[in-house]
Amino acid sequence: MNSAVFPVSTPPRSSARLLTSAPCCPEPTTMVGNTPVLWIGEPFADAGAGFWAKLEGNNPGGMKDRPALHMVERARSRGELIPGARIIESSSGTLGLGLALAGIVHGHPVTVVTDPGLEPIIRRMLAAYGADVELVTEPHPSGGWQQARRDRVRQLLDAHPGSWCPDQYNNPDNVEAYQSLALELLAQLGRVDMLVCSVGTGGHSAGIARVLRQFCPHLKLVGVDTVGSALFGQPAAARLMRGLGSSIHPGNIDYEAFDEVHWVAPREAVWSCRTLAATHHASGGWSVGAVALAAGWLARTHSPDLRIAAIFPDGPQRYFDTVYNDDFCAEHGLLDGPAPTEPVTIDHPTDRVVRSWTRCTTVVDPAELRP
Incomplete structure:
Protein backbone atom coordinates (compact mmCIF):
# COMPACT_ATOMS: atom_id res chain seq x y z
CA MET A 1 0.00 0.00 0.00
CA ASN A 2 1.16 3.56 -0.70
CA SER A 3 2.32 4.92 2.66
CA ALA A 4 1.52 8.44 1.49
CA VAL A 5 -2.13 7.44 1.40
CA PHE A 6 -2.28 5.81 4.79
CA PRO A 7 0.97 5.64 6.76
CA VAL A 8 1.36 2.52 8.84
CA SER A 9 3.98 2.16 11.54
CA THR A 10 4.92 -1.34 12.69
CA PRO A 11 7.53 -1.02 15.45
CA PRO A 12 8.94 -4.18 17.04
CA ARG A 13 6.73 -5.52 19.79
CA SER A 14 8.22 -7.12 22.85
CA SER A 15 6.52 -10.06 24.54
CA ALA A 16 5.88 -7.82 27.55
CA ARG A 17 4.04 -5.35 25.34
CA LEU A 18 2.00 -8.16 23.86
CA LEU A 19 1.03 -9.32 27.34
CA THR A 20 -0.29 -5.89 28.28
CA SER A 21 -1.95 -4.87 25.01
CA ALA A 22 -5.05 -7.07 25.26
CA PRO A 23 -8.00 -5.44 27.04
CA CYS A 24 -9.38 -6.76 30.32
CA CYS A 25 -13.05 -7.71 30.05
CA PRO A 26 -14.93 -7.50 33.35
CA GLU A 27 -18.09 -8.89 31.71
CA PRO A 28 -18.99 -10.58 28.40
CA THR A 29 -20.39 -7.44 26.77
CA THR A 30 -16.98 -5.78 26.92
CA MET A 31 -15.66 -8.37 24.45
CA VAL A 32 -17.84 -6.76 21.76
CA GLY A 33 -16.39 -4.03 19.53
CA ASN A 34 -12.96 -2.57 18.82
CA THR A 35 -12.45 -5.10 16.04
CA PRO A 36 -9.38 -4.79 13.78
CA VAL A 37 -9.14 -3.72 10.16
CA LEU A 38 -7.04 -5.78 7.75
CA TRP A 39 -5.55 -4.62 4.45
CA ILE A 40 -6.74 -6.83 1.57
CA GLY A 41 -4.61 -6.48 -1.56
CA GLU A 42 -3.69 -8.95 -4.28
CA PRO A 43 -5.28 -10.98 -5.83
CA PHE A 44 -8.46 -9.04 -5.10
CA ALA A 45 -6.88 -5.78 -6.22
CA ASP A 46 -3.87 -4.81 -8.28
CA ALA A 47 -0.42 -4.33 -6.76
CA GLY A 48 -0.43 -1.24 -4.54
CA ALA A 49 -4.23 -1.12 -4.35
CA GLY A 50 -6.75 -2.74 -2.07
CA PHE A 51 -9.30 -2.14 0.67
CA TRP A 52 -9.60 -2.30 4.44
CA ALA A 53 -11.70 -5.14 5.87
CA LYS A 54 -13.38 -4.58 9.22
CA LEU A 55 -13.15 -8.01 10.87
CA GLU A 56 -16.42 -8.26 12.78
CA GLY A 57 -15.88 -11.99 13.17
CA ASN A 58 -13.59 -11.01 16.07
CA ASN A 59 -16.69 -10.31 18.15
CA PRO A 60 -17.78 -13.34 20.23
CA GLY A 61 -20.67 -14.16 17.89
CA GLY A 62 -20.07 -11.84 14.96
CA MET A 63 -21.20 -8.40 13.88
CA LYS A 64 -24.75 -8.75 15.21
CA GLN A 168 -34.47 -6.59 13.71
CA TYR A 169 -35.95 -5.92 10.26
CA ASN A 170 -37.77 -2.74 11.30
CA ASN A 171 -36.30 -1.68 14.64
CA PRO A 172 -34.46 1.68 14.39
CA ASP A 173 -32.30 0.59 17.34
CA ASN A 174 -30.78 -1.97 14.97
CA VAL A 175 -29.54 0.90 12.81
CA GLU A 176 -28.42 3.04 15.75
CA ALA A 177 -26.37 0.14 17.16
CA TYR A 178 -23.71 0.55 14.46
CA GLN A 179 -22.60 4.00 15.56
CA SER A 180 -19.77 2.38 17.49
CA LEU A 181 -18.56 0.51 14.41
CA ALA A 182 -18.58 3.69 12.32
CA LEU A 183 -16.61 5.61 14.93
CA GLU A 184 -14.09 2.78 15.15
CA LEU A 185 -13.56 2.98 11.38
CA LEU A 186 -12.94 6.71 11.61
CA ALA A 187 -10.43 6.22 14.41
CA GLN A 188 -8.67 3.44 12.50
CA LEU A 189 -8.67 4.87 8.98
CA GLY A 190 -9.01 8.63 9.42
CA ARG A 191 -11.57 8.85 6.64
CA VAL A 192 -13.67 6.51 4.51
CA ASP A 193 -14.41 7.33 0.88
CA MET A 194 -16.35 4.19 -0.02
CA LEU A 195 -18.18 1.74 2.24
CA VAL A 196 -19.05 -1.77 1.03
CA CYS A 197 -21.71 -3.66 3.00
CA SER A 198 -23.75 -6.80 2.56
CA VAL A 199 -27.47 -6.17 2.95
CA GLY A 200 -29.97 -8.31 4.82
CA THR A 201 -31.99 -6.42 7.42
CA GLY A 202 -30.38 -3.17 6.25
CA GLY A 203 -29.19 -2.28 9.74
CA HIS A 204 -25.44 -2.01 9.39
CA SER A 205 -25.36 -0.37 5.95
CA ALA A 206 -27.77 2.34 7.11
CA GLY A 207 -26.25 2.79 10.55
CA ILE A 208 -22.59 2.96 9.54
CA ALA A 209 -23.14 5.15 6.47
CA ARG A 210 -25.31 7.59 8.43
CA VAL A 211 -22.56 8.25 10.97
CA LEU A 212 -19.68 8.25 8.47
CA ARG A 213 -21.39 10.85 6.29
CA GLN A 214 -21.36 13.29 9.20
CA PHE A 215 -17.55 13.27 8.90
CA CYS A 216 -17.11 12.14 5.27
CA PRO A 217 -19.97 13.76 3.32
CA HIS A 218 -18.53 12.49 0.01
CA LEU A 219 -18.90 8.85 1.12
CA LYS A 220 -20.17 6.36 -1.48
CA LEU A 221 -22.18 3.38 -0.23
CA VAL A 222 -22.14 0.10 -2.15
CA GLY A 223 -24.62 -2.61 -1.23
CA VAL A 224 -23.91 -6.29 -1.83
CA ASP A 225 -26.79 -8.74 -2.23
CA THR A 226 -27.21 -12.33 -3.36
CA VAL A 227 -28.87 -13.58 -6.52
CA GLY A 228 -32.43 -14.67 -5.75
CA SER A 229 -32.97 -11.83 -3.27
CA ALA A 230 -35.84 -9.37 -3.60
CA LEU A 231 -34.18 -6.54 -1.66
CA PHE A 232 -33.21 -4.38 -4.64
CA GLY A 233 -35.95 -5.10 -7.16
CA GLN A 234 -35.08 -8.59 -8.36
CA PRO A 235 -37.70 -11.36 -8.05
CA ALA A 236 -37.42 -13.57 -4.97
CA ALA A 237 -36.15 -17.09 -5.59
CA ALA A 238 -34.59 -19.96 -3.66
CA ARG A 239 -31.24 -18.89 -2.21
CA LEU A 240 -28.28 -20.98 -1.16
CA MET A 241 -26.42 -18.12 0.49
CA ARG A 242 -27.42 -17.14 4.04
CA GLY A 243 -26.79 -13.97 6.02
CA LEU A 244 -27.53 -11.57 3.18
CA GLY A 245 -30.50 -11.08 0.90
CA SER A 246 -34.18 -11.48 1.70
CA SER A 247 -37.56 -12.44 0.31
CA ILE A 248 -39.17 -9.60 2.26
CA HIS A 249 -38.46 -5.86 2.33
CA PRO A 250 -37.19 -4.75 5.75
CA GLY A 251 -38.05 -1.24 6.84
CA ASN A 252 -34.50 -0.54 7.98
CA ILE A 253 -33.02 -0.47 4.47
CA ASP A 254 -32.12 3.09 3.52
CA TYR A 255 -32.43 2.85 -0.26
CA GLU A 256 -31.61 6.50 -0.85
CA ALA A 257 -28.23 6.03 0.86
CA PHE A 258 -26.89 3.58 -1.76
CA ASP A 259 -24.88 4.58 -4.80
CA GLU A 260 -24.83 1.13 -6.38
CA VAL A 261 -25.64 -2.50 -5.69
CA HIS A 262 -23.88 -5.76 -6.59
CA TRP A 263 -25.54 -9.17 -6.75
CA VAL A 264 -23.20 -12.12 -6.23
CA ALA A 265 -23.81 -15.84 -6.87
CA PRO A 266 -22.77 -18.69 -4.54
CA ARG A 267 -19.92 -19.99 -6.75
CA GLU A 268 -18.38 -16.52 -6.85
CA ALA A 269 -18.69 -16.09 -3.08
CA VAL A 270 -17.06 -19.49 -2.48
CA TRP A 271 -14.10 -18.57 -4.70
CA SER A 272 -13.73 -15.31 -2.81
CA CYS A 273 -13.94 -16.89 0.67
CA ARG A 274 -11.40 -19.58 -0.14
CA THR A 275 -9.05 -17.13 -1.83
CA LEU A 276 -9.21 -14.83 1.20
CA ALA A 277 -8.33 -17.74 3.46
CA ALA A 278 -5.39 -18.85 1.27
CA THR A 279 -3.91 -15.38 0.76
CA HIS A 280 -4.77 -13.39 3.89
CA HIS A 281 -5.56 -16.03 6.55
CA ALA A 282 -8.80 -14.15 7.21
CA SER A 283 -12.12 -15.16 5.77
CA GLY A 284 -15.76 -15.74 6.60
CA GLY A 285 -19.05 -16.86 5.14
CA TRP A 286 -21.24 -15.98 2.20
CA SER A 287 -21.48 -12.28 3.08
CA VAL A 288 -17.74 -11.94 3.54
CA GLY A 289 -17.01 -13.58 0.19
CA ALA A 290 -19.54 -11.44 -1.66
CA VAL A 291 -18.35 -8.20 -0.05
CA ALA A 292 -14.67 -8.96 -0.71
CA LEU A 293 -15.39 -9.70 -4.37
CA ALA A 294 -17.15 -6.36 -4.88
CA ALA A 295 -14.65 -4.37 -2.79
CA GLY A 296 -11.70 -5.81 -4.70
CA TRP A 297 -13.22 -4.87 -8.05
CA LEU A 298 -13.94 -1.36 -6.77
CA ALA A 299 -10.31 -1.04 -5.65
CA ARG A 300 -9.11 -2.18 -9.08
CA THR A 301 -11.31 0.27 -10.97
CA HIS A 302 -10.84 3.39 -8.84
CA SER A 303 -7.89 5.55 -7.84
CA PRO A 304 -5.48 3.98 -5.32
CA ASP A 305 -6.03 7.10 -3.22
CA LEU A 306 -9.65 6.07 -2.63
CA ARG A 307 -9.99 4.68 0.89
CA ILE A 308 -12.39 1.74 0.78
CA ALA A 309 -13.75 0.03 3.90
CA ALA A 310 -15.56 -3.30 3.62
CA ILE A 311 -17.49 -4.89 6.46
CA PHE A 312 -16.78 -8.60 7.04
CA PRO A 313 -19.72 -9.63 9.27
CA ASP A 314 -18.40 -12.94 10.58
CA GLY A 315 -15.63 -15.52 10.50
CA PRO A 316 -15.39 -18.89 8.74
CA GLN A 317 -16.17 -21.30 11.58
CA ARG A 318 -19.90 -21.84 10.97
CA TYR A 319 -19.31 -22.49 7.26
CA PHE A 320 -17.11 -25.58 7.56
CA ASP A 321 -19.96 -27.74 6.24
CA THR A 322 -20.83 -25.41 3.34
CA VAL A 323 -18.37 -22.88 1.93
CA TYR A 324 -15.31 -24.86 3.06
CA ASN A 325 -16.72 -28.35 2.46
CA ASP A 326 -15.58 -29.78 -0.88
CA ASP A 327 -18.40 -32.33 -1.03
CA PHE A 328 -21.07 -29.67 -0.43
CA CYS A 329 -19.51 -27.31 -2.96
CA ALA A 330 -19.15 -30.05 -5.58
CA GLU A 331 -22.77 -31.12 -5.08
CA HIS A 332 -23.91 -27.57 -5.82
CA GLY A 333 -21.44 -26.90 -8.63
CA LEU A 334 -19.56 -24.25 -6.67
CA LEU A 335 -16.04 -25.32 -7.56
CA ASP A 336 -16.41 -25.16 -11.33
CA GLY A 337 -15.55 -22.36 -13.71
CA PRO A 338 -12.93 -19.62 -13.87
CA ALA A 339 -12.22 -17.10 -11.14
CA PRO A 340 -14.69 -14.19 -11.26
CA THR A 341 -13.01 -11.02 -12.50
CA GLU A 342 -15.68 -8.38 -13.05
CA PRO A 343 -19.44 -7.91 -12.85
CA VAL A 344 -21.88 -7.46 -15.68
CA THR A 345 -23.52 -4.02 -15.49
CA ILE A 346 -27.23 -3.43 -16.00
CA ASP A 347 -28.99 -0.07 -16.19
CA HIS A 348 -31.98 -0.92 -14.01
CA PRO A 349 -32.74 -3.73 -11.52
CA THR A 350 -35.72 -4.85 -13.60
CA ASP A 351 -33.77 -5.18 -16.86
CA ARG A 352 -33.33 -8.90 -16.37
CA VAL A 353 -33.10 -11.60 -13.72
CA VAL A 354 -29.47 -11.84 -12.63
CA ARG A 355 -27.82 -15.24 -12.18
CA SER A 356 -24.20 -14.20 -11.59
CA TRP A 357 -22.16 -11.23 -10.36
CA THR A 358 -23.97 -8.12 -11.59
CA ARG A 359 -23.89 -4.46 -10.63
CA CYS A 360 -26.33 -1.60 -11.06
CA THR A 361 -25.93 2.09 -10.26
CA THR A 362 -29.70 2.64 -10.27
CA VAL A 363 -30.91 1.75 -6.79
CA VAL A 364 -34.66 1.73 -6.20
CA ASP A 365 -36.97 0.83 -3.36
CA PRO A 366 -38.92 -2.24 -4.57
CA ALA A 367 -42.08 -0.59 -3.23
CA GLU A 368 -41.77 1.91 -6.07
CA LEU A 369 -41.85 -0.95 -8.60
CA ARG A 370 -45.18 -2.39 -7.46
CA PRO A 371 -48.13 -1.73 -9.77
Whole structure:
Protein backbone atom coordinates (compact mmCIF):
# COMPACT_ATOMS: atom_id res chain seq x y z
CA MET A 1 0.00 0.00 0.00
CA ASN A 2 1.16 3.56 -0.70
CA SER A 3 2.32 4.92 2.66
CA ALA A 4 1.52 8.44 1.49
CA VAL A 5 -2.13 7.44 1.40
CA PHE A 6 -2.28 5.81 4.79
CA PRO A 7 0.97 5.64 6.76
CA VAL A 8 1.36 2.52 8.84
CA SER A 9 3.98 2.16 11.54
CA THR A 10 4.92 -1.34 12.69
CA PRO A 11 7.53 -1.02 15.45
CA PRO A 12 8.94 -4.18 17.04
CA ARG A 13 6.73 -5.52 19.79
CA SER A 14 8.22 -7.12 22.85
CA SER A 15 6.52 -10.06 24.54
CA ALA A 16 5.88 -7.82 27.55
CA ARG A 17 4.04 -5.35 25.34
CA LEU A 18 2.00 -8.16 23.86
CA LEU A 19 1.03 -9.32 27.34
CA THR A 20 -0.29 -5.89 28.28
CA SER A 21 -1.95 -4.87 25.01
CA ALA A 22 -5.05 -7.07 25.26
CA PRO A 23 -8.00 -5.44 27.04
CA CYS A 24 -9.38 -6.76 30.32
CA CYS A 25 -13.05 -7.71 30.05
CA PRO A 26 -14.93 -7.50 33.35
CA GLU A 27 -18.09 -8.89 31.71
CA PRO A 28 -18.99 -10.58 28.40
CA THR A 29 -20.39 -7.44 26.77
CA THR A 30 -16.98 -5.78 26.92
CA MET A 31 -15.66 -8.37 24.45
CA VAL A 32 -17.84 -6.76 21.76
CA GLY A 33 -16.39 -4.03 19.53
CA ASN A 34 -12.96 -2.57 18.82
CA THR A 35 -12.45 -5.10 16.04
CA PRO A 36 -9.38 -4.79 13.78
CA VAL A 37 -9.14 -3.72 10.16
CA LEU A 38 -7.04 -5.78 7.75
CA TRP A 39 -5.55 -4.62 4.45
CA ILE A 40 -6.74 -6.83 1.57
CA GLY A 41 -4.61 -6.48 -1.56
CA GLU A 42 -3.69 -8.95 -4.28
CA PRO A 43 -5.28 -10.98 -5.83
CA PHE A 44 -8.46 -9.04 -5.10
CA ALA A 45 -6.88 -5.78 -6.22
CA ASP A 46 -3.87 -4.81 -8.28
CA ALA A 47 -0.42 -4.33 -6.76
CA GLY A 48 -0.43 -1.24 -4.54
CA ALA A 49 -4.23 -1.12 -4.35
CA GLY A 50 -6.75 -2.74 -2.07
CA PHE A 51 -9.30 -2.14 0.67
CA TRP A 52 -9.60 -2.30 4.44
CA ALA A 53 -11.70 -5.14 5.87
CA LYS A 54 -13.38 -4.58 9.22
CA LEU A 55 -13.15 -8.01 10.87
CA GLU A 56 -16.42 -8.26 12.78
CA GLY A 57 -15.88 -11.99 13.17
CA ASN A 58 -13.59 -11.01 16.07
CA ASN A 59 -16.69 -10.31 18.15
CA PRO A 60 -17.78 -13.34 20.23
CA GLY A 61 -20.67 -14.16 17.89
CA GLY A 62 -20.07 -11.84 14.96
CA MET A 63 -21.20 -8.40 13.88
CA LYS A 64 -24.75 -8.75 15.21
CA ASP A 65 -23.56 -8.89 18.78
CA ARG A 66 -23.66 -5.09 18.51
CA PRO A 67 -27.36 -4.67 17.60
CA ALA A 68 -28.47 -7.56 19.79
CA LEU A 69 -27.04 -5.94 22.90
CA HIS A 70 -28.14 -2.45 21.88
CA MET A 71 -31.73 -3.42 21.04
CA VAL A 72 -32.10 -5.31 24.33
CA GLU A 73 -30.59 -2.51 26.41
CA ARG A 74 -32.72 0.17 24.76
CA ALA A 75 -35.89 -1.89 25.19
CA ARG A 76 -35.07 -2.44 28.85
CA SER A 77 -34.46 1.27 29.38
CA ARG A 78 -37.87 2.11 27.86
CA GLY A 79 -39.68 -0.57 29.86
CA GLU A 80 -40.67 -2.50 26.73
CA LEU A 81 -38.64 -5.50 27.91
CA ILE A 82 -39.37 -6.19 31.54
CA PRO A 83 -36.90 -8.03 33.81
CA GLY A 84 -36.89 -11.75 33.20
CA ALA A 85 -39.16 -11.61 30.15
CA ARG A 86 -38.54 -13.93 27.22
CA ILE A 87 -36.89 -12.59 24.06
CA ILE A 88 -38.23 -14.16 20.85
CA GLU A 89 -36.75 -13.38 17.44
CA SER A 90 -36.27 -14.72 13.92
CA SER A 91 -32.65 -15.28 12.90
CA SER A 92 -30.51 -17.16 10.41
CA GLY A 93 -27.95 -17.50 13.18
CA THR A 94 -25.73 -14.49 13.87
CA LEU A 95 -28.30 -12.30 15.61
CA GLY A 96 -29.38 -15.36 17.57
CA LEU A 97 -25.87 -15.68 18.98
CA GLY A 98 -25.92 -12.02 19.95
CA LEU A 99 -29.31 -12.35 21.64
CA ALA A 100 -28.06 -15.39 23.55
CA LEU A 101 -25.21 -13.19 24.83
CA ALA A 102 -27.66 -10.42 25.79
CA GLY A 103 -29.89 -12.95 27.51
CA ILE A 104 -27.02 -14.24 29.64
CA VAL A 105 -25.89 -10.73 30.60
CA HIS A 106 -29.33 -9.29 31.36
CA GLY A 107 -31.14 -12.37 32.64
CA HIS A 108 -33.63 -13.11 29.84
CA PRO A 109 -34.58 -16.49 28.38
CA VAL A 110 -34.17 -16.45 24.60
CA THR A 111 -36.02 -18.25 21.82
CA VAL A 112 -34.48 -18.15 18.35
CA VAL A 113 -36.82 -19.01 15.46
CA THR A 114 -34.90 -20.34 12.49
CA ASP A 115 -35.17 -22.73 9.54
CA PRO A 116 -33.52 -25.95 8.30
CA GLY A 117 -30.68 -23.99 6.71
CA LEU A 118 -29.19 -23.18 10.13
CA GLU A 119 -25.79 -24.79 10.43
CA PRO A 120 -25.61 -27.60 13.05
CA ILE A 121 -22.72 -25.92 14.87
CA ILE A 122 -24.78 -22.75 15.42
CA ARG A 123 -27.82 -24.70 16.59
CA ARG A 124 -25.67 -26.56 19.11
CA MET A 125 -23.93 -23.42 20.31
CA LEU A 126 -27.25 -21.62 20.76
CA ALA A 127 -28.38 -24.51 22.95
CA ALA A 128 -25.09 -24.41 24.85
CA TYR A 129 -25.65 -20.69 25.49
CA GLY A 130 -29.08 -21.53 26.94
CA ALA A 131 -31.27 -20.40 24.04
CA ASP A 132 -34.27 -22.39 22.83
CA VAL A 133 -34.22 -23.07 19.09
CA GLU A 134 -37.58 -23.21 17.29
CA LEU A 135 -37.42 -24.63 13.77
CA VAL A 136 -39.99 -23.82 11.06
CA THR A 137 -40.37 -26.61 8.54
CA GLU A 138 -42.07 -25.01 5.53
CA PRO A 139 -41.32 -21.71 3.76
CA HIS A 140 -44.04 -19.11 3.31
CA PRO A 141 -45.52 -19.30 -0.23
CA SER A 142 -44.37 -15.77 -1.12
CA GLY A 143 -42.19 -14.59 1.76
CA GLY A 144 -39.96 -17.66 1.95
CA TRP A 145 -38.27 -18.82 5.12
CA GLN A 146 -38.03 -15.32 6.58
CA GLN A 147 -41.77 -14.76 6.50
CA ALA A 148 -42.39 -18.25 7.83
CA ARG A 149 -40.06 -17.52 10.74
CA ARG A 150 -41.72 -14.18 11.46
CA ASP A 151 -45.17 -15.80 11.46
CA ARG A 152 -43.92 -18.33 14.02
CA VAL A 153 -42.46 -15.52 16.14
CA ARG A 154 -45.94 -13.93 16.35
CA GLN A 155 -47.43 -17.24 17.45
CA LEU A 156 -44.82 -17.64 20.17
CA LEU A 157 -45.30 -14.06 21.37
CA ASP A 158 -48.99 -14.79 21.84
CA ALA A 159 -48.13 -18.00 23.71
CA HIS A 160 -45.74 -16.21 26.11
CA PRO A 161 -47.45 -13.16 27.66
CA GLY A 162 -44.97 -10.38 28.42
CA SER A 163 -42.41 -11.64 25.92
CA TRP A 164 -40.65 -9.25 23.55
CA CYS A 165 -39.44 -9.37 19.96
CA PRO A 166 -36.61 -7.05 18.79
CA ASP A 167 -37.92 -7.14 15.17
CA GLN A 168 -34.47 -6.59 13.71
CA TYR A 169 -35.95 -5.92 10.26
CA ASN A 170 -37.77 -2.74 11.30
CA ASN A 171 -36.30 -1.68 14.64
CA PRO A 172 -34.46 1.68 14.39
CA ASP A 173 -32.30 0.59 17.34
CA ASN A 174 -30.78 -1.97 14.97
CA VAL A 175 -29.54 0.90 12.81
CA GLU A 176 -28.42 3.04 15.75
CA ALA A 177 -26.37 0.14 17.16
CA TYR A 178 -23.71 0.55 14.46
CA GLN A 179 -22.60 4.00 15.56
CA SER A 180 -19.77 2.38 17.49
CA LEU A 181 -18.56 0.51 14.41
CA ALA A 182 -18.58 3.69 12.32
CA LEU A 183 -16.61 5.61 14.93
CA GLU A 184 -14.09 2.78 15.15
CA LEU A 185 -13.56 2.98 11.38
CA LEU A 186 -12.94 6.71 11.61
CA ALA A 187 -10.43 6.22 14.41
CA GLN A 188 -8.67 3.44 12.50
CA LEU A 189 -8.67 4.87 8.98
CA GLY A 190 -9.01 8.63 9.42
CA ARG A 191 -11.57 8.85 6.64
CA VAL A 192 -13.67 6.51 4.51
CA ASP A 193 -14.41 7.33 0.88
CA MET A 194 -16.35 4.19 -0.02
CA LEU A 195 -18.18 1.74 2.24
CA VAL A 196 -19.05 -1.77 1.03
CA CYS A 197 -21.71 -3.66 3.00
CA SER A 198 -23.75 -6.80 2.56
CA VAL A 199 -27.47 -6.17 2.95
CA GLY A 200 -29.97 -8.31 4.82
CA THR A 201 -31.99 -6.42 7.42
CA GLY A 202 -30.38 -3.17 6.25
CA GLY A 203 -29.19 -2.28 9.74
CA HIS A 204 -25.44 -2.01 9.39
CA SER A 205 -25.36 -0.37 5.95
CA ALA A 206 -27.77 2.34 7.11
CA GLY A 207 -26.25 2.79 10.55
CA ILE A 208 -22.59 2.96 9.54
CA ALA A 209 -23.14 5.15 6.47
CA ARG A 210 -25.31 7.59 8.43
CA VAL A 211 -22.56 8.25 10.97
CA LEU A 212 -19.68 8.25 8.47
CA ARG A 213 -21.39 10.85 6.29
CA GLN A 214 -21.36 13.29 9.20
CA PHE A 215 -17.55 13.27 8.90
CA CYS A 216 -17.11 12.14 5.27
CA PRO A 217 -19.97 13.76 3.32
CA HIS A 218 -18.53 12.49 0.01
CA LEU A 219 -18.90 8.85 1.12
CA LYS A 220 -20.17 6.36 -1.48
CA LEU A 221 -22.18 3.38 -0.23
CA VAL A 222 -22.14 0.10 -2.15
CA GLY A 223 -24.62 -2.61 -1.23
CA VAL A 224 -23.91 -6.29 -1.83
CA ASP A 225 -26.79 -8.74 -2.23
CA THR A 226 -27.21 -12.33 -3.36
CA VAL A 227 -28.87 -13.58 -6.52
CA GLY A 228 -32.43 -14.67 -5.75
CA SER A 229 -32.97 -11.83 -3.27
CA ALA A 230 -35.84 -9.37 -3.60
CA LEU A 231 -34.18 -6.54 -1.66
CA PHE A 232 -33.21 -4.38 -4.64
CA GLY A 233 -35.95 -5.10 -7.16
CA GLN A 234 -35.08 -8.59 -8.36
CA PRO A 235 -37.70 -11.36 -8.05
CA ALA A 236 -37.42 -13.57 -4.97
CA ALA A 237 -36.15 -17.09 -5.59
CA ALA A 238 -34.59 -19.96 -3.66
CA ARG A 239 -31.24 -18.89 -2.21
CA LEU A 240 -28.28 -20.98 -1.16
CA MET A 241 -26.42 -18.12 0.49
CA ARG A 242 -27.42 -17.14 4.04
CA GLY A 243 -26.79 -13.97 6.02
CA LEU A 244 -27.53 -11.57 3.18
CA GLY A 245 -30.50 -11.08 0.90
CA SER A 246 -34.18 -11.48 1.70
CA SER A 247 -37.56 -12.44 0.31
CA ILE A 248 -39.17 -9.60 2.26
CA HIS A 249 -38.46 -5.86 2.33
CA PRO A 250 -37.19 -4.75 5.75
CA GLY A 251 -38.05 -1.24 6.84
CA ASN A 252 -34.50 -0.54 7.98
CA ILE A 253 -33.02 -0.47 4.47
CA ASP A 254 -32.12 3.09 3.52
CA TYR A 255 -32.43 2.85 -0.26
CA GLU A 256 -31.61 6.50 -0.85
CA ALA A 257 -28.23 6.03 0.86
CA PHE A 258 -26.89 3.58 -1.76
CA ASP A 259 -24.88 4.58 -4.80
CA GLU A 260 -24.83 1.13 -6.38
CA VAL A 261 -25.64 -2.50 -5.69
CA HIS A 262 -23.88 -5.76 -6.59
CA TRP A 263 -25.54 -9.17 -6.75
CA VAL A 264 -23.20 -12.12 -6.23
CA ALA A 265 -23.81 -15.84 -6.87
CA PRO A 266 -22.77 -18.69 -4.54
CA ARG A 267 -19.92 -19.99 -6.75
CA GLU A 268 -18.38 -16.52 -6.85
CA ALA A 269 -18.69 -16.09 -3.08
CA VAL A 270 -17.06 -19.49 -2.48
CA TRP A 271 -14.10 -18.57 -4.70
CA SER A 272 -13.73 -15.31 -2.81
CA CYS A 273 -13.94 -16.89 0.67
CA ARG A 274 -11.40 -19.58 -0.14
CA THR A 275 -9.05 -17.13 -1.83
CA LEU A 276 -9.21 -14.83 1.20
CA ALA A 277 -8.33 -17.74 3.46
CA ALA A 278 -5.39 -18.85 1.27
CA THR A 279 -3.91 -15.38 0.76
CA HIS A 280 -4.77 -13.39 3.89
CA HIS A 281 -5.56 -16.03 6.55
CA ALA A 282 -8.80 -14.15 7.21
CA SER A 283 -12.12 -15.16 5.77
CA GLY A 284 -15.76 -15.74 6.60
CA GLY A 285 -19.05 -16.86 5.14
CA TRP A 286 -21.24 -15.98 2.20
CA SER A 287 -21.48 -12.28 3.08
CA VAL A 288 -17.74 -11.94 3.54
CA GLY A 289 -17.01 -13.58 0.19
CA ALA A 290 -19.54 -11.44 -1.66
CA VAL A 291 -18.35 -8.20 -0.05
CA ALA A 292 -14.67 -8.96 -0.71
CA LEU A 293 -15.39 -9.70 -4.37
CA ALA A 294 -17.15 -6.36 -4.88
CA ALA A 295 -14.65 -4.37 -2.79
CA GLY A 296 -11.70 -5.81 -4.70
CA TRP A 297 -13.22 -4.87 -8.05
CA LEU A 298 -13.94 -1.36 -6.77
CA ALA A 299 -10.31 -1.04 -5.65
CA ARG A 300 -9.11 -2.18 -9.08
CA THR A 301 -11.31 0.27 -10.97
CA HIS A 302 -10.84 3.39 -8.84
CA SER A 303 -7.89 5.55 -7.84
CA PRO A 304 -5.48 3.98 -5.32
CA ASP A 305 -6.03 7.10 -3.22
CA LEU A 306 -9.65 6.07 -2.63
CA ARG A 307 -9.99 4.68 0.89
CA ILE A 308 -12.39 1.74 0.78
CA ALA A 309 -13.75 0.03 3.90
CA ALA A 310 -15.56 -3.30 3.62
CA ILE A 311 -17.49 -4.89 6.46
CA PHE A 312 -16.78 -8.60 7.04
CA PRO A 313 -19.72 -9.63 9.27
CA ASP A 314 -18.40 -12.94 10.58
CA GLY A 315 -15.63 -15.52 10.50
CA PRO A 316 -15.39 -18.89 8.74
CA GLN A 317 -16.17 -21.30 11.58
CA ARG A 318 -19.90 -21.84 10.97
CA TYR A 319 -19.31 -22.49 7.26
CA PHE A 320 -17.11 -25.58 7.56
CA ASP A 321 -19.96 -27.74 6.24
CA THR A 322 -20.83 -25.41 3.34
CA VAL A 323 -18.37 -22.88 1.93
CA TYR A 324 -15.31 -24.86 3.06
CA ASN A 325 -16.72 -28.35 2.46
CA ASP A 326 -15.58 -29.78 -0.88
CA ASP A 327 -18.40 -32.33 -1.03
CA PHE A 328 -21.07 -29.67 -0.43
CA CYS A 329 -19.51 -27.31 -2.96
CA ALA A 330 -19.15 -30.05 -5.58
CA GLU A 331 -22.77 -31.12 -5.08
CA HIS A 332 -23.91 -27.57 -5.82
CA GLY A 333 -21.44 -26.90 -8.63
CA LEU A 334 -19.56 -24.25 -6.67
CA LEU A 335 -16.04 -25.32 -7.56
CA ASP A 336 -16.41 -25.16 -11.33
CA GLY A 337 -15.55 -22.36 -13.71
CA PRO A 338 -12.93 -19.62 -13.87
CA ALA A 339 -12.22 -17.10 -11.14
CA PRO A 340 -14.69 -14.19 -11.26
CA THR A 341 -13.01 -11.02 -12.50
CA GLU A 342 -15.68 -8.38 -13.05
CA PRO A 343 -19.44 -7.91 -12.85
CA VAL A 344 -21.88 -7.46 -15.68
CA THR A 345 -23.52 -4.02 -15.49
CA ILE A 346 -27.23 -3.43 -16.00
CA ASP A 347 -28.99 -0.07 -16.19
CA HIS A 348 -31.98 -0.92 -14.01
CA PRO A 349 -32.74 -3.73 -11.52
CA THR A 350 -35.72 -4.85 -13.60
CA ASP A 351 -33.77 -5.18 -16.86
CA ARG A 352 -33.33 -8.90 -16.37
CA VAL A 353 -33.10 -11.60 -13.72
CA VAL A 354 -29.47 -11.84 -12.63
CA ARG A 355 -27.82 -15.24 -12.18
CA SER A 356 -24.20 -14.20 -11.59
CA TRP A 357 -22.16 -11.23 -10.36
CA THR A 358 -23.97 -8.12 -11.59
CA ARG A 359 -23.89 -4.46 -10.63
CA CYS A 360 -26.33 -1.60 -11.06
CA THR A 361 -25.93 2.09 -10.26
CA THR A 362 -29.70 2.64 -10.27
CA VAL A 363 -30.91 1.75 -6.79
CA VAL A 364 -34.66 1.73 -6.20
CA ASP A 365 -36.97 0.83 -3.36
CA PRO A 366 -38.92 -2.24 -4.57
CA ALA A 367 -42.08 -0.59 -3.23
CA GLU A 368 -41.77 1.91 -6.07
CA LEU A 369 -41.85 -0.95 -8.60
CA ARG A 370 -45.18 -2.39 -7.46
CA PRO A 371 -48.13 -1.73 -9.77
